[in-house]
Amino acid sequence: MSEMRETVRTTCPRDCYDACGMVVVKKQGEIVRVKGDPAHPVSRGELCGKCAVAYNSVWIDPKARLTQPLKRVGKKGQGQFVPVSWDAAIAEIAANLQAILATTGNQSILHTHYTGTCSLIAGFFPLRFFNRLGATEVDPDTVCNKAGHVALQMIFGDSLTGFDPRTAKDAACILVWGANPSASAPHAHKHWLPEAPGKRIVIDPIRHPTAAAADLHLQPFPGSDGALAFALLHVIQREGLLDEAFLAKHTLGWEEVAPILSACPPAWGEAVTGVPAALIEEAAIVYGQGPSLLWLGQGLQRQPTGGNVFRACSLLAIATGNLGKPGAGLLYMNGTANRGIDSDYVSAPHLNPGAAHSISHMDLAAHLANASQSRALFCWNNNIVASSPQQKQLRQALEREDLFMVSVDLFATDTTDYADFVLPAASFLEFDDLVFSYFNYSISAQVKAAEPIGEALPNQEIFRRLSAAMGFTEPELFESDAAIIANLLQQTQTGIDFTQLATRGTIDYTPEPVMQFADYRFATPSGKIEIASKQFVAAGLPRSPQPLADARPIHGKLRVLSPASPWLMNSVYGNDAKVHHLIGEADVMLHPQEAQQRGLKDGDRVTLSNDIGALPLQVKLSDQVPMGVALVYKGRWPKCDRSGANVNVLNPGRKTDLAESSCVHAIEVDITPIASIER
Numbered sequence: 001m002s003e004m005r006e007t008v009r010t011t012c013p014r015d016c017y018d019a020c021g022m023v024v025v026k027k028q029g030e031i032v033r034v035k036g037d038p039a040h041p042v043s044r045g046e047l048c049g050k051c052a053v054a055y056n057s058v059w060i061d062p063k064a065r066l067t068q069p070l071k072r073v074g075k076k077g078q079g080q081f082v083p084v085s086w087d088a089a090i091a092e093i094a095a096n097l098q099a100i101l102a103t104t105g106n107q108s109i110l111h112t113h114y115t116g117t118c119s120l121i122a123g124f125f126p127l128r129f130f131n132r133l134g135a136t137e138v139d140p141d142t143v144c145n146k147a148g149h150v151a152l153q154m155i156f157g158d159s160l161t162g163f164d165p166r167t168a169k170d171a172a173c174i175l176v177w178g179a180n181p182s183a184s185a186p187h188a189h190k191h192w193l194p195e196a197p198g199k200r201i202v203i204d205p206i207r208h209p210t211a212a213a214a215d216l217h218l219q220p221f222p223g224s225d226g227a228l229a230f231a232l233l234h235v236i237q238r239e240g241l242l243d244e245a246f247l248a249k250h251t252l253g254w255e256e257v258a259p260i261l262s263a264c265p266p267a268w269g270e271a272v273t274g275v276p277a278a279l280i281e282e283a284a285i286v287y288g289q290g291p292s293l294l295w296l297g298q299g300l301q302r303q304p305t306g307g308n309v310f311r312a313c314s315l316l317a318i319a320t321g322n323l324g325k326p327g328a329g330l331l332y333m334n335g336t337a338n339r340g341i342d343s344d345y346v347s348a349p350h351l352n353p354g355a356a357h358s359i360s361h362m363d364l365a366a367h368l369a370n371a372s373q374s375r376a377l378f379c380w381n382n383n384i385v386a387s388s389p390q391q392k393q394l395r396q397a398l399e400r401e402d403l404f405m406v407s408v409d410l411f412a413t414d415t416t417d418y419a420d421f422v423l424p425a426a427s428f429l430e431f432d433d434l435v436f437s438y439f440n441y442s443i444s445a446q447v448k449a450a451e452p453i454g455e456a457l458p459n460q461e462i463f464r465r466l467s468a469a470m471g472f473t474e475p476e477l478f479e480s481d482a483a484i485i486a487n488l489l490q491q492t493q494t495g496i497d498f499t500q501l502a503t504r505g506t507i508d509y510t511p512e513p514v515m516q517f518a519d520y521r522f523a524t525p526s527g528k529i530e531i532a533s534k535q536f537v538a539a540g541l542p543r544s545p546q547p548l549a550d551a552r553p554i555h556g557k558l559r560v561l562s563p564a565s566p567w568l569m570n571s572v573y574g575n576d577a578k579v580h581h582l583i584g585e586a587d588v589m590l591h592p593q594e595a596q597q598r599g600l601k602d603g604d605r606v607t608l609s610n611d612i613g614a615l616p617l618q619v620k621l622s623d624q625v626p627m628g629v630a631l632v633y634k635g636r637w638p639k640c641d642r643s644g645a646n647v648n649v650l651n652p653g654r655k656t657d658l659a660e661s662s663c664v665h666a667i668e669v670d671i672t673p674i675a676s677i678e679r
């Protein structure tokens with residue numbers, strides 16, 4: 001007799017470069033195993049460690065998930081709720097919104113969202129509702145990557161068209177600058193990079209596993225990449241590796257950069273960045289000879305001069321003409337538009353009754369503390385208490401009794417604890433959707449493998465119901481998932497329908513690698529690459545990129561880097577018992593010599609502190625970390641740690657030089673031992 005085993009092929013929609021193909025094994029209708037799809041070119045049968053654990057535990061565990069709409073009964077922040085029906089929750093939320101619309105108006109309703117799930121419908125359809133409402137959007141990219149986006153948009157007219165990773169077969173060099181694939185793109189680290197025939201260069205203050213496996217690892221002091229780029233360009237110019245013809249034909253402003261290069265020899269580079277001059281020479285020549293790929297990481301631009309850093313670093317590709325030919329190119333991220341998708345179709349900005357209004361995540365805590373600016377907050381796909389700056393101030397603001405708050409999540413997070421209503425979201429295993437990798441030029445099906453747990457609903461269905469309760473009538477607000485999927489697949493012009501895509505899992509957008517900027521037409525005002533422009537001046541930057549490096553910390557302070565942990569996905573999985581066990585006690589990684597100089601040893605308890613907060617941590621020695629730096633991974637759940645806080649309690653929310661974005665990798669702290677009596 002058949003034991004009714006079946007498998008469903010689907011795709012991981014986490015905020016991850018890899019977008020792995022997966023197989024869900026079911027027995028008698030129940031999910032029994034979630035694993036990698038052996039046929040998928042990226043995952044090759046293996047999920048990353050964190051997903052292999054959590055998709056087989058908390059994500060499919062009704063006891064760990066939110067299963068019913070909840071209404072607050074306790075004090076804000078205490079997480080005390082009673083279950084209510086969907087109808088009651090939706091009706092009461094709509095009534096509150098109506099009252100606010102009638103008094104303080106739509107812009108006093110804020111919503112924060114990000115990449116809790118990156119599938120297209122669950123990730124973006126709710127924007128139709130908030131656009132219709134005319135709510136204030138907390139600009140999602142400002143907590144992550146906006147400085148880099150805006151810099152590249154100003155230079156190339158586009159920040160979302162990157163090289164096609166398949167072109168690595170033609171590259172003599174791959175330079176990974178300020179990204180950590182070993183954590184943030186584990187399969188690119190495991191397969192793509194090692195299989196590429198070219199030399200691998202990594203530029204990162206941390207000697208993470210991708211850096212350790214590279215042919216060359218340059219370890220600059222954080223925030224000194226602008227200067228390092230100029231030192232590399234000095235060598236490239238000296239060695240005759242500039243592509244003068246390319247510069248003359250396709251760019252504007254090189255003449256403003258060239259005269260600066262003579263002042264930036266490798267010895268100067270070494271003094272300013274800490275990278276040995278010989279290594280600067282070697283890397284410049286390998287890259288300059290090309291063809292070369294340049295991967296600009298998101299960690300790279302979370303620096304006070306992150307906009308300038310991106311301008312300076314992208315000069316490498318521009319000055320050597322490493323664009324528009326096989327094995328050449330630059331990548332920040334690949335957006336859906338380069339697979340034919342009209343993102344405005346999904347988010348429907350035309351529904352906004354007025355002008356779109358947004359604020360930076362760096363201003364969120366202050367904005368929420370001000371009752372005249374904020375009356376309601378919706379938080380969906382986003383765990384702001386764990387991820388946003390000024391953690392303590394944010395918590396205080398969220399305690400406001402007159403702030404009406406709604407959270408939509410799969411789990412009871414530190415953020416949902418403050419909500420008036422918590423709405424349970426269905427997971428990606430529980431509805432159909434589409435996933436577009438932001439690294440590879442692929443298109444993937446997210447396929448429903450089980451019914452939603454309890455009463456959970458996909459984000460999109462929650463906002464359809466809210467639209468109805470608000471009395472909105474625009475058809476865009478009620479479009480079905482099936483219709484949206486069909487429409488999106490049609491936009492890709494691949495000729496595939498969802499049933500076919502679900503069978504195959506993932507398809508390549510084109511059979512051959514896409515050539516980035518093949519036509520050398522750039523969506524800038526001049527149609528050329530704008531190295532220097534008055535757009536930058538209008539944004540408060542110099543006309544051209546500068547050889548800048550941040551001042552190093554003084555008075556014994558350390559610079560905190562808090563990048564992606566290999567075991568967490570932002571804060572996702574922080575509540576999984578096995579993951580929690582694997583990541584162990586909250587720690588700060590220090591270079592052994594740094595620790596020794598401060599009289600600290602492995603396992604000591606210390607407090608990191610600055611003007612904004614303090615965080616107790618355990619010292620862990622690691623020679624991955626350079627002198628002067630403290631490595632504290634992002635993404636732990638505050639309430640799962642004794643301190644009730646994570647690294648963002650130390651984050652003052654300082655803004656980058658461009659686009660009001662996060663420069664979280666510039667936090668400075670004092671480190672003090674916790675006397676044994678206080679332990």
Ligand SMILES: Nc1nc2c(c(=O)[nH]1)N[C@H]1C(S)=C(S)[C@@H](COP(=O)(O)OP(=O)(O)OC[C@H]3O[C@@H](n4cnc5c(=O)[nH]c(N)nc54)[C@H](O)[C@@H]3O)O[C@H]1N2
Pocket residue numbers: 113114115116117122143144145298380381382383384386387388408409410411413425426427428459562563564569570571572634647648651664
């Ligand atoms: N110190 C420090 N802080 C950082 C960073 C850093 O480098 N250092 N990095 C920043 C960056 S790059 C980013 S992108 C942000 C990320 O910050 P967040 O967007 O807050 O990321 P997550 O912690 O993953 O939170 C996503 C939430 O969405 C939920 N979720 C998952 N799937 C769904 C779904 O289908 N529906 C709904 N409604 N919810 C879902 C998850 O359970 C989780 O609670 O953090 C930033 N914070």
Ligand SMILES: Nc1nc2c(c(=O)[nH]1)N[C@H]1C(S)=C(S)[C@@H](COP(=O)(O)OP(=O)(O)OC[C@H]3O[C@@H](n4cnc5c(=O)[nH]c(N)nc54)[C@H](O)[C@@H]3O)O[C@H]1N2
Pocket residue numbers: 015016017115144145177178179180181183184185203204205206208220221222223224225296297298299300303561562563564565566567568569570571635665
């Ligand atoms: N496992 C896992 N994967 C993730 C995430 C996660 O939390 N966990 N988060 C996802 C998200 S939201 C994002 S945005 C991406 C981010 O993924 P990445 O683009 O890889 O960015 P980060 O991990 O923030 O930081 C990458 C590297 O930047 C380095 N860095 C910091 N400051 C500097 C500097 O001044 N100069 C240079 N050269 N390097 C610097 C850090 O040391 C770190 O190794 O990863 C995604 N993937």
Ligand code: SF4
Pocket residue numbers: 012013014016017018019020043047048049051185186187569
């Ligand atoms: S998080 Fe990334 S590496 Fe892990 S399974 Fe999902 S797509 Fe793959």
Ligand SMILES: [Mo]
Pocket residue numbers: 015143144145298
């Ligand atoms: Mo991010």
